[in-house]
Every structure is written in C-alpha cells, then in structure tokens.
Amino acid sequence: MIEHKIIFTGSVGAGKTTAIQSISEIPPVRTDVLSSDLTIGKDMTTVGLDYGEISLGETERLRLYGTPGQERFAFMWRILAQGALGVVILVDHTRPDPLLDLALYLDHFKALIRETACVVVISKMVESHSPLLEDFSEFMRQKQMVCPVIQADVRDREQVLWILDLLLVQMETRQ
Template structure:
C-alpha cells in the first residue's frame, strides 16, 4: 500500500485510468487519504500497435484474495516496493509469493521507490533476498511519478517476455508465445 501503483498507471496510461479509490481506513498501514480497493486499469500502445493493458492491484494484505484473480492471464508483473516502509524486504517476500509463477516464468521486475528518502535497504539487499529465495528478476530504483521510469520497467519486462518466447521457440515446447505461467527446465 502506498508504493505507487495507481500513480504509475496514471503516469503512463493513454486513456483516463479507471481507479477504485476509497477512503483509507487503515492509517497505521499507510498514512494516505485514499487507497485502491479493487483495481486500477490503464492502457498503452506498444510499437507493434498492440494494446498493453495495465492492472494495479490493491496493496493491503486484506485484499490478497484479489491478487491471483488479477494475475490470471497476465503476461508479467511489476512489483513495486516502498523502501520507506518498516520492512520492505518482508513486503517483497509477500508480493513475490503471490506472483511467484510469473517471476519463475521470467516475467517480473521489482521497482523500488522512495530510495531518495530511504536508501536502505539497498538494491543489493533486495538482490540478496531474491537470491536466497531462488528468484532471479531485475531490480531497479523507480520514481513512479516519472513516466520514463515507469516505461523503463515495462521495457525491461517486455524484453524478458521476448527472451522467454525466443527460448520457448528454440526448445520447441509448443508454446505459441503466450504461456509464461510455468517454470522452464
């Protein structure tokens, strides 16, 4: 909660984002006035002309039941972490656990926000935590208010998808470029 998912979608969406903001009733979790309670939605057009649909999940653990619903059919995931929270590495584990299939399929990026105000834990600490969990995904600092930084995370994600699809085709596993939920051998 408060990592910037809604802000990121607003920063890059070519349509007016659809949001489900409601009054925040949990100021101990995050001291902000509104929070996402169902999902956010936006779109961008890729260079190929295809539309990329963007979904932002609610961040509070009490909405955890929504995460697999919104991840169904997803090509990939950007996990945004607020580095100013009390234990952002624990937050990473919580969200990674929820989206592990996408991460294991090579379709995930971790964006760490507010590093300008809270430089610790470092990106290296995130990499070490991911390595301990046997997960290899890119980790980048991210100011989600900046369109170019959000687009960079999506470009990294799309590069992962292209590499995965090329690998799938090379080993002839029969995937038609869309099956990313399973782990590769």
C-alpha cells in the same frame, strides 16, 4: 492488435495507482476510496483494481492492471494475475520492513513470476538507508528468482516506460 496483460502489485503506497496513471493513454479506471487505516500515510487506497492502457506501435497494446496493496484484498491478486504476461512488484523503501513486503508479493505471485516475467522496483528510495539496492538483489538471488531490481520514481512517465521496457525484454528472453 496483440494485447498483453501486465500486473502492477506491491506494498501499500508504493505507487501502483500512480504508475498506471503516469503512463495510461486512456483515463485510468481507479477504485480508490478514503482509507480508514491511518497507518498507511495517505488518504486514499485501492480496494478493487486500477486499469490503464498503453500502445506500443500500431500492433501491440499493454493492458495495465494495478492490484490493491492491502493483504486483505489478496483474493483480488489471484483474480488479477490470471492470464498476465508479466508482473511489476513495487516496494516502498520507507516502510518498516521492505524486504518482508517484497517476500509477501514474491510468494503470492511466484507462479506468475516463474512462468512469465518480473521486474522489482524500489520506490521512495532513501539511498542512505538499508536495505540497499544490492540487498534486494541478493534477496532475489537467495529465492532463486531472476528479475531485475531497480529503483524508480513512478510519478515520472519516462521512468515507468523504462520499467515496461525492462519487463518486455524479460518477456522476450523467456519465450
């Protein structure tokens, strides 16, 4: 069995825990607790990690790790990034400054992104609001980071599988 470690990271509430829950074949490991921070707009937040698994055929398995979104847990980001072969960065479009959010995770995971593969996923996208999808793509180009930028609803299993497909294509083309 060949196993690849994949990281889901990105802003608070962008859907890292939800994405892993949508596709995991095992009951996901979650470390969500009631949040004391009323500004994040939901009751629970991840304080350790999420973990799930999905197999690809009979010979390959993806180990899916979700990071906490809050920057105070950045030490966990480094721990979780070790040995990963790809990273999915989720950006909640409804937060005050989604480009700034993206910049934060690009910066923290830049070594992983340059050495492995990356997909940027805009969640909760309100298409009439800026930044537009092409603004995110342009932002990536300016940073000279080559990753597809898509919008998706990670509550939908099919869409999360599509994200993984895109990531696997990146992984293959960079080998």
